[in-house]
Structures are given as C-alpha cells and as structure tokens.
Amino acid sequence: MTESSERDARHKARMARKKALIDEKIAQAQDEYGLLLVHTGNGKGKSSSAFGMVARALGHGMKVGVVQFIKGAASTGEENFFRRFPEEVSYHVMGEGFTWETQDRQRDIEKAQQAWVVARQLLNDPGIGLVVLDELNIALKLGYLELDAVLADIEARPLLQHVVVTGRGALPGLIEAADTVTEMNLVKHAFKAGVKAQQGVEF
C-alpha cells in the first residue's frame, strides 16, 4: 500500500468504528463501550494500576491481553503471577534489547513494530475484554511507532474492548483520543531518600 492509501484505510477504519459506536449506542441506549485509558506522569503506579485492572477484569470473567513494549520496564512479579493463567491472560514481553539511547535506532524501530503486530492481534480479538499496552507511550515518544497508525488500530478494536496505555510522556494526540487520562505524580519517593528498590514493591 502507498502511504496515502494506508492513511485512507486508517481513516475508514476509524470512521467505521465511530459509526459502529453510534449504531451500538442507539441500539443499547446505554453508552456501553470499551474505554481507552491512559496512565501517564512521573509518579509510580502507571503499570501497577493497569495490572490491578487486569485482576479486576479477570474477576469479571474477561480475558485479557498484555503487551509490554519495554522488556524489564515492568515488574517480573506481575509477569510471573499472570502467566499462571494462560487460558485467561495472553502475556507478551517484547522490546528486548531496546537501547533507550538509540544506538541502533533502526533495530529498535523494528522491535517496536514487531511488538505492535502482537498488539494488533489482541486489538482484533473480540474474545479479549481488556488489552494492556504497557510502556507504549515510550515507543510513541521516541517515534518508533506512528501515533496515527496506532490510534487507527486502537479505534478499530471490538466495541466492548477496553484498552489501557501506560508510560511517561503520553503524546497529546493520544490524550485527546482517550476516554480517561490519569496522571500519576510523585509526591515523595523512598528512592530519593537513598532506599534501594524493594522486591514486591518496585519490581
């Protein structure tokens, strides 16, 4: 596809979702649809809160998909725990070897795009009630993924599917598209006082 036909396809997908939302709304007259939530800011709890929502969703009998865009950024504790439920949680840790310092930007872009392929599969699966895109904001901020393409895929998801995007520095376009945005701000942190990272809390 050329770039412009790709853009048209995305626009079409977005409009189709908008129309489907409206049709669905009229049918249900209940405003029930999947939300797009963004957790951003410099404080703690962006990912933890998404994983709390995973527990909540599982408690409601939903299936959940998780893609971690930065390997090692989130806790191995959550991964260990939620991998206990392979029937209920589809858990993917991507982004291995992200340099963060863009020593090999092209390679990082490829890794991010591989992760997005996995994310898109989850976003296409109506059997999944909640998709967590952990640290996606970082990949977007670094320009490893194009916001427009990412938003089109998110907006084309099944009507009742919820999506949570985490990470510092959420792009304005993502905030605009989101239903709910929470900024986690640091008031006080033990690290600052020289306490080392604690297993079970920090990682």
Add this chain to the structure above:
Amino acid sequence: MTESSERDARHKARMARKKALIDEKIAQAQDEYGLLLVHTGNGKGKSSSAFGMVARALGHGMKVGVVQFIKGAASTGEENFFRRFPEEVSYHVMGEGFTWETQDRQRDIEKAQQAWVVARQLLNDPGIGLVVLDELNIALKLGYLELDAVLADIEARPLLQHVVVTGRGALPGLIEAADTVTEMNLVKHAFKAGVKAQQGVEF
C-alpha cells in the same frame, strides 16, 4: 489503659521499630525494609495500583493481606479474583453500612475500629509481605480512626512488610510517615463526558 499510658505504649512501639530498623540496617547494610506507600489524589488508579502490587507480590511468592475499609468503594472484580487464592491472600471487606453522611457516627466509628482490629492482625503477621489498607484515608479523614494509633500499629509491623494505604485526602501526618506517596490526578474522565461506569474498568 489511660490515654497517656496508651500514648506512651505507642511511642515505645514506634521507637522499638526505629531501633530495630537501624539494627537491621547495620546488620544487612542494604537498606532493605518494608515500605509504607500512600496512593492519594482525586484521579483513578489509587486502589487499582495497590491491587497491581498484590499481583506483583504474589508473583514473588509473598502472602498478602487486604482490608477494604469502605465496602463497595472498591471493585468486586478484584475481590472475586483474589479470593481465588485463599492460601495466599487474606481478603477482608469491612465497613459495611458506612453511611458516609454520618447519620450514625457512633456506629460508623465502631465499624471502622472493627476493621482496624483486622488490619492490626495482618500488621502483626510476619508471614505477610504486603498489607493493602484500601480507603483507610477516608476513615482517617472522617476521624473514625485516630492517626496516631494507626501510625503506631503500622510502624510496629514486621521489618520487611510493605503497606499500601489508599484513598483521597491522605492526612499530612500519614504523608510524612510514608516512604513513597503518589498522587493520582484526573486529567480527563469518560464520566464527565456522560459515559456510564463500565464493568471491568470502573468497578
């Protein structure tokens, strides 16, 4: 006990914890100890983030205690889910019938104090690695529990036990005592746009 001998006992417990912390620090030279975390602010994610930490702690093989001070304030989803693991999670929903409007303040105080008895048992159990005190801030703010007594019990807990306190309007004295404080701020909320609460996300 008289009020002043009670205060002396609390002070003693607090000092004993401080001394134990220092002794432990010298022994380990690693600054490893249980943290007191506070999640406050008007945004979403205060409780979710605490429940994400529950998943993390379970992933590290810890046992966890949860006390919900306001019945119905937190999600039934998390409760459903974490009650699947009765060997690993000691889950207590208290505060049934909290009026919130203090129509029967004396009764509410009794309920809060019953909840604190349960919390104190968890805070005394060295087998528990993480204690979640969900919406405790509300009970403190309403004056249903005395901050000084609550802090003394928290500070007298086992050295390696982590505690998370959630709820709007954390009292300054609690913030001062905490190792880490995160304020969850609302940037944008679907509710404001007239979308009704969504199962699996909001409750």
